[in-house]
Amino acid sequence: xxxxxxxxxxxxxxxxxxxxxLEMKAGHCYALLGPNGSGKTTLIKSVxxxxxxxxxxxxxxxxxxxxQYLYRKQxxxxxxxxxxxxxxxxxxxxxxxxxxxxxxxxxxxxxxDSFGLRPLMDKRMYSLSGxxxxxxxxxLAFLFRPFIYILDEPTAGLDPVAVExxxxxxxxxxxxxxxxxITSHILNDLEDIVTDMVYLFEGSIRYNSAIEDLKxxxxxxxxxxxxxxxxxxxxxxxxxxVTP
Amino acid sequence: xxxPVTIAFLFxxxxxxxxxxxxxxxNSLARVIASAKAGDTIWIKPGIYKTxxxxxxxxxxxxxxxxxxxxGEYKYEIFTVNVKNVTIKGLRLIxxxxxxxxxYAAIKATGADDLKVIDxxxxxxxxxxxxxxxxxxxxxxxxxxxxxxxxxxxVGNAIHLWKSNHALIERNQVSGxxxxxxxxxxTNSVIKNNHSEKNMRYGLHFMxxxxxxxxxxxxxxxGAGVAVMYSYAVNxxxxxxxxxxxxSAYGLLLKDMRDSEVINNRFLNNTMGIYMEGSSRINFTxxxxxxxxxxxxxxxxxxxxxFDQNNFEANTFDIATNGTMVLNKMEKNxxxxxxxxxxxxxxxxxxxxxxxxxxSMIVERVPVAILLWRSxxxxxxxxxxxxxxxxxxxxxxxxKPSMKPYDLLAxxx
Amino acid sequence: MTRxxxxxxxxxxxxxxxxxxMVFMMAVTTILFQLDSDxxxxxxxxxNVVLLVVPLVSIVFTTxxxxxxxxxxxxxMAQPINRKSVFLSQYAGVASSLCLSLLIGIGLPALAFGxxxxxxxxxxxGLFLTCIFVSLGFLASSLTRDKAKAIGIALLFWFxxxxxxxxxxxxxxxxxxxxxxxxxxxxxTSLNPVDLARIMMLLSxxxxxxxGYTGAFFKDFFGSGFGIxxxxxxxxxxxxxxxxxxxxxxxxxxx
Numbered sequence: 001x002x003x004x005x006x007x008x009x010x011x012x013x014x015x016x017x018x019x020x021x022l023e024m025k026a027g028h029c030y031a032l033l034g035p036n037g038s039g040k041t042t043l044i045k046s047v048x049x050x051x052x053x054x055x056x057x058x059x060x061x062x063x064x065x066x067x068q069y070l071y072r073k074q075x076x077x078x079x080x081x082x083x084x085x086x087x088x089x090x091x092x093x094x095x096x097x098x099x100x101x102x103x104x105x106x107x108x109x110x111x112x113d114s115f116g117l118r119p120l121m122d123k124r125m126y127s128l129s130g131x132x133x134x135x136x137x138x139x140l141a142f143l144f145r146p147f148i149y150i151l152d153e154p155t156a157g158l159d160p161v162a163v164e165x166x167x168x169x170x171x172x173x174x175x176x177x178x179x180x181x182i183t184s185h186i187l188n189d190l191e192d193i194v195t196d197m198v199y200l201f202e203g204s205i206r207y208n209s210a211i212e213d214l215k216x217x218x219x220x221x222x223x224x225x226x227x228x229x230x231x232x233x234x235x236x237x238x239x240x241x242v243t244p
Numbered sequence: 245x246x247x248p249v250t251i252a253f254l255f256x257x258x259x260x261x262x263x264x265x266x267x268x269x270x271n272s273l274a275r276v277i278a279s280a281k282a283g284d285t286i287w288i289k290p291g292i293y294k295t296x297x298x299x300x301x302x303x304x305x306x307x308x309x310x311x312x313x314x315x316g317e318y319k320y321e322i323f324t325v326n327v328k329n330v331t332i333k334g335l336r337l338i339x340x341x342x343x344x345x346x347x348y349a350a351i352k353a354t355g356a357d358d359l360k361v362i363d364x365x366x367x368x369x370x371x372x373x374x375x376x377x378x379x380x381x382x383x384x385x386x387x388x389x390x391x392x393x394x395x396x397x398x399v400g401n402a403i404h405l406w407k408s409n410h411a412l413i414e415r416n417q418v419s420g421x422x423x424x425x426x427x428x429x430x431t432n433s434v435i436k437n438n439h440s441e442k443n444m445r446y447g448l449h450f451m452x453x454x455x456x457x458x459x460x461x462x463x464x465x466x467g468a469g470v471a472v473m474y475s476y477a478v479n480x481x482x483x484x485x486x487x488x489x490x491x492s493a494y495g496l497l498l499k500d501m502r503d504s505e506v507i508n509n510r511f512l513n514n515t516m517g518i519y520m521e522g523s524s525r526i527n528f529t530x531x532x533x534x535x536x537x538x539x540x541x542x543x544x545x546x547x548x549x550x551f552d553q554n555n556f557e558a559n560t561f562d563i564a565t566n567g568t569m570v571l572n573k574m575e576k577n578x579x580x581x582x583x584x585x586x587x588x589x590x591x592x593x594x595x596x597x598x599x600x601x602x603x604s605m606i607v608e609r610v611p612v613a614i615l616l617w618r619s620x621x622x623x624x625x626x627x628x629x630x631x632x633x634x635x636x637x638x639x640x641x642x643x644k645p646s647m648k649p650y651d652l653l654a655x656x657x
Numbered sequence: 658m659t660r661x662x663x664x665x666x667x668x669x670x671x672x673x674x675x676x677x678x679m680v681f682m683m684a685v686t687t688i689l690f691q692l693d694s695d696x697x698x699x700x701x702x703x704x705n706v707v708l709l710v711v712p713l714v715s716i717v718f719t720t721x722x723x724x725x726x727x728x729x730x731x732x733x734m735a736q737p738i739n740r741k742s743v744f745l746s747q748y749a750g751v752a753s754s755l756c757l758s759l760l761i762g763i764g765l766p767a768l769a770f771g772x773x774x775x776x777x778x779x780x781x782x783g784l785f786l787t788c789i790f791v792s793l794g795f796l797a798s799s800l801t802r803d804k805a806k807a808i809g810i811a812l813l814f815w816f817x818x819x820x821x822x823x824x825x826x827x828x829x830x831x832x833x834x835x836x837x838x839x840x841x842x843x844x845x846t847s848l849n850p851v852d853l854a855r856i857m858m859l860l861s862x863x864x865x866x867x868x869g870y871t872g873a874f875f876k877d878f879f880g881s882g883f884g885i886x887x888x889x890x891x892x893x894x895x896x897x898x899x900x901x902x903x904x905x906x907x908x909x910x911x912x
Contacts, residue, residue, distance in 0.1 A: 045912070072738075084729075085729045097736070100733070
């Protein structure tokens, strides 16, 4: 589905991605983990075409995405921090996003309702709290029923109720065989969802396997603990990791 | 009046006593003129007379009743006068022939002393009134106009005088010709109260003509304005020079002139109010320069000129020169761009005014610099100059500029 | 693209600045017409405004707008839309709203004072300058990711074209005063859109008679069919090259 081949990206002299090789398949949910600055967001943005790699190839459905844009029809993206035109009202934002993709008639507005965004529709974007903005970002990511979901820190800033709403939604969508890429620090939130883990450290992939294998390997029953063990074993410094 | 003129006048009276009045109303006009005796009056009835080459060899009075039309059918000269004491009055003379070798005119006079051409209307003449070797001609109240010609060589002058003296040109309206009024070797004459407009070259063209005056004329919208050249002792008083606009148009061009007076004239909206070269000892007094591109543009070859009590208002450049102007004098003029003060309240500013700005000096030296005209940089140069006047040469100045414009209403109209 | 243009326009208009700009131009034009009854003189005064204010407003507004709509661009870039149309719709939105403000700001009062035909050449060069400086504004924005730096670059562009370039030009003219300079200056002025606009404007007016032989030489050139084509082509190039350069950078920049 998504395949990265020797993807390298420099910011100035800093090598953010170093010959990243990665295959991601439909029906899987990948947890993209790694410390701050390990290249998670850069990797995601490379897939989206927002960051252009210095070398290497990114293929989606066996097509090179460099210079392309139509492949993004299949992607729903929820950014780490949702930045929106400040003066736009929420209703206008949704209307605009729908207006830009008139080919999708049957939009998925379930999250708008379950997040309770409807009463806030005529609020301007600048007046919304960080959490509400995250809800908007999540709703937008699901709006066009994409096949690939890329969620950058989806649970950060959301209240527990909203996290539950989002998780339920993810579980439901997962059943229909879609592909998810999720980065998160808060591993508990992902427990029931992720099937695979990709661990990124200093721009290269240090670990990539199914969660079951990971649990077997580390002899831990909980995902978060398994990871903690992994990190300890492999001496990969993650300081922000929240363990239960 | 001088004695010979008086005597001539008495003769005229003596002639008219026994003279006949011949009335013409048909195509016998040419025959009647040919057969008339000196002193006769030929009275032309209203109508259209298609004729020309009317040779006047005797002192006749030719008068039209109700503006009869004599049509030269674009073939002939109409009147050719070569005798003294002829009067032509009240006629409408149209459509003379055109020739590049013969100066066809509606009225051509040679050696026709005391010729009077009064209240005629001339339309589409090659030359209007063409006078040479004549003393005491009076050209009064004529209207001379013509259709637009293809070029200034395809048309002659409206009133043309050559080698004449003691002429009076008064209350004529001339337009559409090469030059409105043309003087060459004409002395002791007066040009007064004429209106010269839309001529292709000069409204007044004036050469080698000394001791003349022109007073209260209006020269408006002529191709190149007025040119006064190679003469001395010319008085130019209360004239209007307006709207002479074009890349080589002047209100007044003074070339190789000397010892003359320019008083109480108005120079309005000309490309250059006065352009002068090689001119000396001319007094410019109480003139109004307003809305001109350059009020005065003076070549370095000019000296001994005095500018006194003139008003300079709303001109793009007040004075431009390619030299230093050190040999000319400026005093007590009013400059609207002057920003000085008058502490002793004598009506004259306490600091001097520099009428030549730095940018105009640059342009005089490097004409291509005009391309930066109206740019922000030139604006800054002008501002800098006003605050630091030291950057313009010291000698270009009016040391006693007037604080207030002069009331120069004592002029024509 | 047209759909995106609609949203860019909404975004630009929401900022109100464009409206303020239009009202300002209207006020200036009206006041000038009231102060002087001669349309030619009004056009001369307006020319100063157009040559200074229009480039400044266009380039600074564009730069600020670009950085203010960064979120909007981010949002769009996650959608199946190519960068070129995002960029061009941004350009079209900013340029067209500024052009419209200028057109109405000068055109409407001129129409009211019955001088529409006299201001036509002025509006023409004004629109060109707007498009050119919007292009330059995008170029300035694409050169850096820092808003303050970009505004600095934009102001530098403006300063260069309205003042520094002319200073250098004057110095060159003065230094090579002994040579025939008409053709070199003709080329040099074409390399600055503000100078070109000013000269096109001056030559279209009676006042060009004051420019003497040089003016006549230039009028000869710019008045000919080729000259008109040349000046329009030059102005067109000045719209195009910063725009294309900015587009190239925009396509490659990371968001």
